[in-house]
Amino acid sequence: MRYDLAIIGGGLAGxxxxxxxxxAGARVILLERRDVNLGASGSNAGSIHAQIPFDPFRNLGVDWARHYSEVLPLFIQSIGLWERLEQELGGDLGFVAKGGLMVAGSDDEMSALRIKADIERAQGLRIDLWTGDDLDRHAPFLTGGFPGGAFCPIEGKADPFKVAPLFLRRAREAGLTLRRNAPVTAIAPEQGGFAVTTGDEVIHATRVVNAAGADAAAVARMVGVSVPIEAHAIQVSVTEKRPALLPWLLYFTSEKLTLKQAAEGGFLIGGGWPARMRGGPVVDHRSVLRNLALAQRLVPGLGDVQIVRSWAALVNGTPDWRPVLGEVPQVPGFFLNLFPWMGFTAGPAVSRAIAALALGETPDVDLAPFSL
Incomplete structure (x- = not known):
């Protein structure tokens, strides 16, 4: 049997x-080297982002931000899909979009937020700049004295344990063939498509989508393609349950932080703090302590909170933070669905566009700026 599409990677993108x-009626096979949702898609903090992250903005500058801002329409489009996904997929994804607040740690960082907001607004993203008085009024749970912040009303959170499994369930109902524990070891062009080897099985497909996340560079090398994607070991922590306190996704400009409260009451603390590598990613207690201290600096109500679980995962990144999407020009029929750092947010819209492109249709978003 020849498949229309072989997809490599069982995370959200795949x-x-x-x-x-x-x-769309295609014959599709999904190849996952371990099991579905065991990588970054199921191990991230579940943040739904739209703002340009502050840490690379500070380090890489305004010109970088203007170039990177081309991804913001993808976030906007994808969050629009997120709002309908629970109904479309018929299940709970834990999606809530009450907004995201980026708190400025100093006057200089507030000035930088104003510059960044202008770039974001030019791409159609709504950003409300708040003063220190606005923070006191709208966010009384914060430590006082910060000069202001940037609020984006479409940001929020979803449950990473639920999203890819529900996409998979509905795909299998629509005819998907799944191979678990099926690492791809070779991809060879052949007449009419590709021969994809996994174990003792050779799968024939007209087109191939590389959605392998942190392993995508190794998969791309099988067809002679170099992809500038790299793996980063980072970690997340969750606290004991507390009464409702924090309605939004919270960031901080002075150090890496994402903080949000789940519906059941636990606080998810992340932001890209490094884990250690010991054969695989393992939690670094130093990052746990510094990440928690930062959350407590912003939200005094977390002063005595207990962490109940921390975990580490490999996420994919590119040097310029931009995604690599679409058909590889030198290998017709071979497609990339690689979205670094913010792929959980962008996954639905980008994956719908990649599926359309790989089936010879015109996607409803322009992926050309992100071609390899």
């Missing part, structure tokens, strides 16, 4: 691409 391709 399962969502499979879902949209199966909905």
């Amino acid at each position: 399962t969502a691409t499979a879902y949209y391709a199966c909905l």
Whole structure:
């Protein structure tokens, strides 16, 4: 049997691409080297981002931010899909979009937020700049004295344990073939498509989508393609349950932080703090302590909170933070669905576009600026 599409990678990008391709009537096989949702898609903090992250903005500058801002319409489009996904997929994804607040740690950082907001607004993203008085009025849970912040009303959170599995379930109902524990060891062009080797099985597919996340560079090398993607070991912590306190996704400009409160009451503390590598990613207690101290600096109500679980995962990144999307020019029929750092947010819209592109249709978002 020849498949229309072979998709490599069982995270959000792979399962969502499979879902949209199966909905279009394609014969699709999904190849996952371990099991679905065991990588970054199921191990991230569940943040739904739209703002340009402050840490690279500070380090890489305004010109970088203007170039990077081309991804913001993808976030906007994808968050629009997120708002309808629970109904479309028929399940709970834990999606809530009450907004995201980036708190400025100093007057200089507030000035930088104003510059960044102008770049974001030019791409159609709504950003409300708040003064220190606005913070006191709207965010009384914060430590006082910060000069202001930037509020984006479409940001929020979703449950990373639920998203890819639900995409997978609906894709299988629509005809998807799944191979678990099936690491791809070779991809060879052949007449009419590709021969994809996994174990003792050779799968024939007209087109291939590389959605392998942190392993995507190794997969791309199988067809002679170099992809500037790298793996980073980072970690997340969750606290004991507390009464409702924090309605938004919270960031801080002075240090890396994402903080939000789940519906059941636990606080998720992340932001890209490094884990250690010991054969695989393992939690670094130093990052746990510094990340928690930072959350407590912003939100005094967390002063005596207990962490109940921390975990580490590999996430993919590119040097310029931009995604690598679409058909590889020198290997027709081979597609990349690689979205660094913010792929959880962008996954639905980008994967729908990749599925359309790989089936010879015109996607509803322009991926050309992100071609390899």
